[in-house]
Amino acid sequence: ILARHDLDLHLTDSRADMLTDGRLGVLADAVAQIHVHHRPLLPEETLAELPAGTHVLIMTHDHAEDAALCDAALRTTGLGSIGLIGSAAKWTRFRRRLATEGGHDEETIDRITSPIGIAEITGKEPATIALSVAADLLRSVASA
Template sequence: MEWVKAVQLLRAGRRPGVLVTVMSVRGHAPREAGAKMVVAADNVWSTVGGGNLEALGVERSREMIADGVTTPEVLTAALSDKAPYQHGVQCCGGEVKLLLEPLPVVPSVAIFGIGHVGLELARILARHDLELHLVDTRADQLTVERLSVLDDAVAQVHVHNVPVLPELVVGELPRGTHAVIMTHDHAEDAALCDAAIRTDALSTIGLIGSSAKWTRFQRKLAEDGNSAEAIARITTPIGLPELSGKEPAVIAVSVAAWLLQRFTAERQSAPAPSADRHTGSARTAVRRPAPAQREAKA
């Protein structure tokens, strides 16, 4: 189905869109209930019937994309020559309700180091709708058997097996990725930190480890020519300060919660929805229910 491919295309390209579905039909209408189309800022796939009905759906969908709206909406259009029209007369005589469901760009997280903590963190994050990148230089940490605990993942999991220079992966990550550095090797961690702060594409740079480790890293990063402002982009320790414990599962829960807080902050900082600008249709909103590792080694 074209609309399914369109959703996959938008997700792969990390572009927002809106899935428009004919929710219900009363009387005569161009398409039956269940018909779908996908709207992006610069494209439309499939159709819900054309004419004024479809034009209204596309127009409102693009407003939602521009305003960062994340709540589904219902748009009602009367197909009558007596109804006010914005995009031409459509006089089938029926009434159609369209469900507009935002397709937001989901969060992206990269875990560098899939050891005991990294795998536990991956297991938690995999239950969420996001892009999950797993990076390790040790092939035995990324075997199919070991990662089978992620087989039922909701997240899209991307495995990066890089025997050398894992910092090269930093430049391949989607813009806005939250990077968490917790490898088995402090030299590897340092190289990753250096690469991470030399790009503006990452949303979060988190480093696991002790205060002594961070003191050494700050000195090394400064010696390598990084400014104090750039070094300050790294957050360490990571996790919720009130959640203590050194067990891998406890650290992973703490770091996952810390990341979820950042996802929430990103959503809340999105542009506020604009006022209703529709004059040719009634619109109804559908509302849906809305650090531990201080001294641990990765």
């Protein structure tokens, strides 16, 4: 959905099979400038390469990877908004971990929005979640 907007879109994944031409071929008609980053060991390294003001959505397949990305995003200066996909329960656990293990204060942790998306769009299907998250991001960027 975001690939059809005039923006720079950075896709980072630790799994090479998620970044193949076969999977990303659907982006052939993209308007966005798409940058693909395969980071098998440390996907959070991509954060330091992003342009200032970049909005980050953390939506991985793995809670440990999500946690590492949240911690790294809070330590990366110059980012725009930071969003984390997940339930309110997941975010409660992550907040506690970011404070106790990461050493982040509450104000810093509050830079992350979770759950992400438009609250009134409640479907659990991947396409519904994608639409909700994309619409919420576009709305927040347009109002900034």
